[in-house]
Amino acid sequence: MKSEKITAFRTLLKESERIVFFGGAGVSTESGIPDFRSATGLYSEKLSQHVSPEQLVSHTFFERCPEEFFDFYRKRLIYMDAKPNDCHKALVALERMGKLRAVITQNIDGLHQKAGSSRVLELHGSVRRSYCMDCRALYDEKFILASEGAPHCRACGGRVKPDVVLYEESLDMEVLDAAVREIADADMLIVGGTSLVVYPAAGLLHYFRGKHLVLINKTATQADKEAALVIHDSLGEVFREALVGLA
Template identity: 50%
Template sequence: MSILKSCYKEVCSVNSAEKLNQLIDEANKIVFFGGAGVSTESGVPDFRSEHGIYKKHLGAESILTPMFMKRQPEEFWAFYRKFFMMENIKPNGAHYLLAELEKEGKLLAVVTQNVDGLHQEAGSKRVLELHGNGGRFYCDSCYENYTMDEVREMDHEPKCKKCDGTVRPDIVLYQESLDGRVLEQSIQAIQQSDLLIVGGTSLTVYPAAGLIRYQRNGKLVIVNRDRTGSEGSADLVITEPIGQLFDEILKLRQA
């Protein structure tokens, strides 16, 4: 067993930042595949953890559907405004390190399951949003676009200013399909990668979770506090909070 792979049994508590930074130094085509755990240290609620929204709100997966949004818009928007339109949410070390790696020319893309837009706020430009962006909105009749600030100023159930149609968030709701173009771009990026870093996700949400199978010959790193089921194929597994870990790596790279 390699030193890197055996790191899982050691829980990588001492030298994990140095180990991952070494792999980053050796790579030139890095892809980051992230989930909710990337943003929890920024104060964004996690949906599927033991203490996440779905554990506390049993109907959450039923609320975030096209049918519920249409039939019970008041409840849909009350839920959406509470959990998806939070103010004062800022990027953490994970977001900033990835933006730095892009500037260094090492990062091919960030493939994210999150809809909070924090990667872009931190400076990343090559962001593939599998589930859309919760800060973007559009009219489902005339497709006029709206910002989060504009929707905040609207009535509780926002209506289009041009045609009075229903304004909805630009996210993939349950029972809706992923954007095929974004999915294909994500697959291509992962296939090209020489280092795939999977962070803040338990790899349980499909089809997104199945994307890591498209990696061909590169190294695989998993950074997640809970088991994912893919540890056996990883070159390095780290169970530390990703924001703190990546912040330490960022400091190493800027030293």
């Protein structure tokens, strides 16, 4: 059954010329980056209250407990040694074939760019960038890792914030609009490594009007019944096998 689905996936890739990939946490976990939700209860004793992972990366927590926020951020969200996996590499290969038009990602690790993808729309921002909230000076992840407590701007002393979308914050509308346009213009949409439960990102599927919707995820999603092809397996393995003989 798996080999039949891989063959079907390869056929759809051959037929398509305007492919868009929409990926979630499952793309990053195959590079050894854990889902931050695995940190349930961190700081419960220190803050005398239970703090969920979602609360830890919320705007409120960033404002009220900046030192604890950055402690979690450095330890659980920045992975300097992570490397692109077979999924990242396959998307670069599809782009070089002239087939892949864009990567839309919910991840913040910057691995798609590190692999070589040129058109990456980061719905939730990136840990690779931070900025001063006062003078807008820019900083990279190395600056955050080298700092202690809550980092401050070298130029003006203002507070530095990661360029990521925290809980309680809105997505960047320019990025979201660009993602909508790319999906609406695609003839094939590949959705990988996401359970499609986080909105508004999950709602992007409603803009797809192309021929082939393909879902690749280790577990079932709410959109499985709408897809032309569903593969419950490792993203990297599926892409690696599907690209054999494609070029």
